Amino acid sequence: MIRPTRPPARRGAARLGAGILTLALVATGCGGGGETGAGSATGTVTSITALDYYTDTTEHAQWGASLAACGRTVGVTVEQTSVPGASLIPRVLQQASSRTLPDLLMLDNPDLQQIAQTGALTPLDRYGIDSSGFARGILSASTYDGKLYGLAPDVNTIALFYNKDMLARAGVAVPRTWAELKTAAARLTRPGRYGMAVDANATFEGTWQFLPFLWSNGGDEKALATPQAAQALQLWVDLVKSGSMSASVLNWTQSDVSDQFVAGRTAMMVNGPWRISDLNEAKGLHWGVAPIPVPQAGQxxxxxxxxxxxxxxxxxxxxxxxxxxxxxxCLNDSTTMLALAREHFTVPSRSAVASRYAEQVPSMAAFVQSVEAARARTGELGVRWPQAATGIYTAIQSALTGEQTPEEALTHAQQIATSP
Incomplete structure (x- = not known):
């Protein structure tokens, strides 16, 4: 399937120092013995293999350094292979059938359910790995059939970026509710500039951007043809119809949305923290970030x-x-995940570490706050999530083009989600 939410290459501001990586957890559980390891004449394991999709040169090197550092604490060399994101799952499924999987495998969190279902992964309780202190959504994303199969050192979500200068000149406060968002977007719109921008394209990325509006209004991917879902989609329709949001959002990627924001052609946007390094490099751009507006104050x-x-x-x-x-x-040790988060502009997965991080990096505070309540996309539907995601982005396209009303579009979306 199309990669739904994996951000573009995330270029961190700080270089990860391998020396600070420590292994605080000792794996226990299954007893091994007798197996020979690569490069070993005595039966000990001296090297392991790892597979990921970090093909960007900088990102590949960053994760390679992290894997190498953790390998040294364990006493092994980690041989890292990176393949393009679209190629990872086909490769993993082929390797699973031929019993040639790597020793350590990275997966985009929505893909874990599919791979765990095949029996290709081992549950982590077998090794005594500590999963305490992780936000609920993170553990949900890593669980299949009641067992934990993976852990994420750092995570991300989306929030509302805004141009501080534009809001100040227009006398507009940072919107916290849907009503405030519509008012602010209208007041910020003028020739050559829209008030608001989202990625509403016909991919899982478009679905990803719509989910906060759906979920925060009580909508659910298990039943898309509901008033709550229609109200969320109507909000996006109203923004486009009023001229506060460009109809071109139907074709924009998250990268395109960021480009519009940097160029001053939109005053606000929904996007992720992986854009921060680019925003920091934009001369004269004074930006802020806040949680995505909710239907009613206090939510x-x-x-x-x-x-x-x-x-x-x-x-x-x-x-x-x-x-x-x-x-x-080691990758999920508190010290390591904090270093990774600083490097990649992501959120440490352990809540206590994330709280300290938000104090140290204020631009990440809105993301840290949102991660605590964030949901795994596969949490409700498991391996059936891709069908629902397809239905959602199809509905977005139909409603924003005026082909169907939000109610009609979501009724069709429900049919797609439940089709055999």
Whole structure:
């Protein structure tokens, strides 16, 4: 399936120092023994393999350094292979059938359910890995059939970015509710500039951007043909019809939306923290970020959880699995996840670490706040999520073009979501 929410290459501001990575957790559980490791004449495991989709040169090097550092604490060399995102799942499924999976496997969190369903992954309780202190949505995204199969060192979600200068000149406060958003977007709109921008394209990325509006209004992907879902979609329709949001959002990616924001052609946008490094490099741009507006004052926005989880696949070698699990534990150590979050502009997955991080990096505070209530996309439907996601972005397209009313579009979306 099309990669729904994996952000573009995230270029962090700080370089990760390998020396600060520590392994605080010792894997226990399954006893291995007798299996030989790569490069070993004594039966010990000296190297393991890892597969991910970090093909961007900078990102590949950053994660390679993290894997290497954790490998050193465990006493193994980690041989990292990166493939394009669209190629990862086909490759994993092929390797699962041929029993040639890597020792350590990274997955975009919505894909974990599909791979765990095949029996290709081992549950992490087998290794005694500590999963305490993680936000609920993070554990949900990593769980299949009641068992935890992966952990994410850092995660992401989306929030509302705004141009401080434009809002100040227009006398507009940062919107907190849908009504305030519509008013603010209208007042900020003028020739050559829209008040608001989202990614509403016909991919899972468009669905991802719509989910906070759907979920925060009580909508649910299990039943899309509801008044709550229609009200959320009507909000986007109203923004386009009023001229506060460009009809071109039907074709924009999240990167396109960010480009519009940087160029001053939109005063507000929905986007993720992976855009922050680019925003920081834009001369003269004074921006802020806040939680996505909610239907009524006092509500907490419910946003989708993005990020990648690390897993330990099935293999013939228990010893290699245990070494891989120790590297996985190292990546999810509090010190490591804090360093990764600083590097990638992401949110540490342990809530206590995330709280400290928000104090240290104020631009990430809205994302830290939102992650606590964020939901896994597969939390309700599991492996059936892609069908619902397809129905949602199809409905968005139909409603924003005026082809169907939100109610009609969502009725069709429900048919797509429940089709055999």
């Amino acid at each position: 907490t926005p419910v946003t989708p959880l993005g990020g990648e989880v690390w897993t330990v696949p099935q293999s013939a070698s228990r010893a290699r699995q245990e070494k891989a699990a120790k590297v996985l534990a």
